[in-house]
Amino acid sequence: SQTIHQWPATLVQPVGSPLSLECTVEGTSNPNLYWYRQAAGRGLQLLFYSVGIGQISSEVPQNLSASRPQDRQFILSSKKLLLSDSGFYLCAWSPDRVGEQFFGPGTRLTVL
Amino acid sequence: KQEVTQIPAALSVPEGENLVLNCSFTDSAIYNLQWFRQDPGKGLTSLLLIQSSQREQTSGRLNASLDKSSGRSTLYIAASQPGDSATYLCAVRGRGSTLGRLYFGRGTQLTVWP
Numbered sequence: 001s002q003t004i005h006q007w008p009a010t011l012v013q014p015v016g017s018p019l020s021l022e023c024t025v026e027g028t029s030n031p032n033l034y035w036y037r038q039a040a041g042r043g044l045q046l047l048f049y050s051v052g053i054g055q056i057s058s059e060v061p062q063n064l065s066a067s068r069p070q071d072r073q074f075i076l077s078s079k080k081l082l083l084s085d086s087g088f089y090l091c092a093w094s095p096d097r098v099g100e101q102f103f104g105p106g107t108r109l110t111v112l
Numbered sequence: 113k114q115e116v117t118q119i120p121a122a123l124s125v126p127e128g129e130n131l132v133l134n135c136s137f138t139d140s141a142i143y144n145l146q147w148f149r150q151d152p153g154k155g156l157t158s159l160l161l162i163q164s165s166q167r168e169q170t171s172g173r174l175n176a177s178l179d180k181s182s183g184r185s186t187l188y189i190a191a192s193q194p195g196d197s198a199t200y201l202c203a204v205r206g207r208g209s210t211l212g213r214l215y216f217g218r219g220t221q222l223t224v225w226p
Contacts, residue, residue, distance in 0.1 A: 006155075032212065044201070044216040059213075090155055097212030098143050098205060103156040 002027035006091050006104040013111055019064075019078040021107050023091030026072065031093040033074040034101070035066055039087040050074060051097070086111045114139045118202055118217035125224055131189040133220045135202030140183050146214065147176050147187050148201040156201065160187075192224045 003026045013019060025031050035047040046059045048066035056066050063082050067075045074091060091104040115138045125131060135145075144163045148156040160169045160176040162185070168177040175188040189196060199221045203214040 043218045044203075046213065049212070088153075092156075094212075100158055100161045101146065101203075101214060102158055103148075105155045106153075108153070 002093075002102065004091060004093055004102060004104040006089075006107050008107060009105065010108045011110070013081050013109065015083055015111055016080050019076070019081050019085070019109070021076040021089055021091075021109075023074040023076075023104055024072055025074075025093045028072070028093070028095065030071060031095060032097055032099075033068065034092040034094075035074065035076050036090040036092065037087045038090060038106075044090070048076070081111045083111050085109065114142075114204060114206055114215040116202060116204055116215050116217035118200075118220050120220060121218065122221040123223070125192060125222075127192060127194060127224055127226050129192050129224075131192050131222070133187040133189070133200050133202075133222070135185040135187070135217055137183045137185075137204045137215070139206070140180050141207045142180060143205040143207050145176075145178055145185050146203045146205070147174075147185075148203065150199045150201060150219070152198075159200075189222075192222075194224050194226050197222055197224050 005024050033050045037045045037047055048058055050056050050068045053068055064078050089107045092101050094101040117136045119134045142164055146161045147159040149159055150156050162169045162176055162178045164180055173190040178185045199219040201219045203216045206213050
């Protein structure tokens with residue numbers, strides 16, 4: 001069966017510090033991968049999605065970037081965090097562009 | 113741009129009641145629709161996926177219907193239990209240039225009390 005992991009589970013970072021969140025998927029190959037942010041009162045916002053290694057599409061221009069160095073690994077990064085980057089970050093995968101989407105446990109990021 | 117609305121925003125009911133959660137979307141050109149459950153501080157759990165050609169899907173006490181032409185979906189929960197307490201999210205998947213992209217509603221926060 002397929003599983004999706006995210007780490008860390010929680011993170012508290014100062015403004016201006018770098019960020020690296022990791023997501024890995026097991027039990028499948030060539031998944032479509034997604035990064036979402038869930039902020040209080042704003043619902044789920046799609047940040048990035050990837051259909052293959054090195055292929056990243058950005059949905060919203062912002063302070064963040066994403067990379068996919070391996071087939072089942074998706075990384076969300078920032079060089080300098082802003083207060084507005086605080087939120088709950090969720091990684092998801094699907095077998096293709098139209099299949100059921102499955103979410104990871106999330107990372108709670110607080111920027112102080 | 114696709115917009116997804118969920119009504120009500122919050123619902124509190126006693127155990128045993130049958131419930132209906134509503135989801136509406138503005139663009140009927142969807143590929144499929146997915147219902148999720150989210151517990152506080154947790155990720156989303158997929159409940160049901162309905163293809164645009166389908167009218168309904170069932171899983172245990174859950175039944176989701178889809179009326180694509182009117183832009184509506186409902187999630188029916190039979191014989192609700194306290195363990196059903198969570199936020200329920202509806203998401204539609206677009207077609208064409210937006211194929212693959214999920215558009216989410218803000219969710220319905222459900223509380224089932226014993």
